[in-house]
Amino acid sequence: MDLVVPCNSCTPLNRQTPLHPRLSSPKRGAFSLRCRRKTTSELQSPVTAISPNGNPFPSIPTHKVTVHDRKLGVVHEFVVPEDQYILHTAEAQNITLPFACRHGCCTSCAVRVKSGQIRQPEALGISAELKEKGYALLCVGFPSSDVEVETQDEDEVYWLQFGRYFARGPIERDDYALELALGDE
Incomplete structure (x- = not known):
């Protein structure tokens, strides 16, 4: 079973001006970058990131x-x-x-x-x-x-x-001291 998960490093969290002008779309300040990871069960297969022109990016170890x-x-x-x-x-x-x-x-x-x-x-x-x-x-x-x-x-x-x-170990609760402290307020 193949699962497709968007890549967090390639999918923008909010629309921003792209770092690279070739990645921009006709709308100013909006762009999309297609990136998908293919996984099988709990063990993932190697990462396959796809650039906007359809060519794969170099494989990430x-x-x-x-x-x-x-x-x-x-x-x-x-x-x-x-x-x-x-x-x-x-x-x-x-x-x-x-x-x-x-x-x-x-x-x-x-x-x-x-x-x-x-x-x-x-x-x-x-x-x-x-x-x-x-x-x-x-x-x-x-x-x-x-x-x-x-x-x-x-x-x-x-x-x-x-x-x-904590020189002598964990601090233990002292209810009597707490009662005295609360009584002073």
Whole structure:
């Protein structure tokens, strides 16, 4: 079964003046660029982007991504172009993975890389130290090779990231102190 999914990098989100004048249509400020990805089941076939004149663009390298979802106990395998975020490509194929902010600022989509490489220049929610230990964020991660990852518990990654700042461990709720504080107001 072939699915046709518009390419996020080629389909404009809003009508803008094109970057290249040959891509413009007769209407001023409006243009269209045909780009379709052909997929079969959950595993994608290579990307085929088509230019306005009908000729294919050079092929973008793709990589097989295997995600072991610990919470759901399932394994997802799909192919991601090197220039696309792993989370976005999974969602385009109706694969549900954990996420929250979509901007690389939290740890909801954090994974532990078991094999392969993920490039994540925009991953602000994870420290360089954790990146070196093999953690990555799917929402802003690009595959650099075939990669196998395992989802992580958000609280676990958050603790690894910020736990050292809480000298004696996690902060415990103190109802008596809260009652005193509310009584002062």
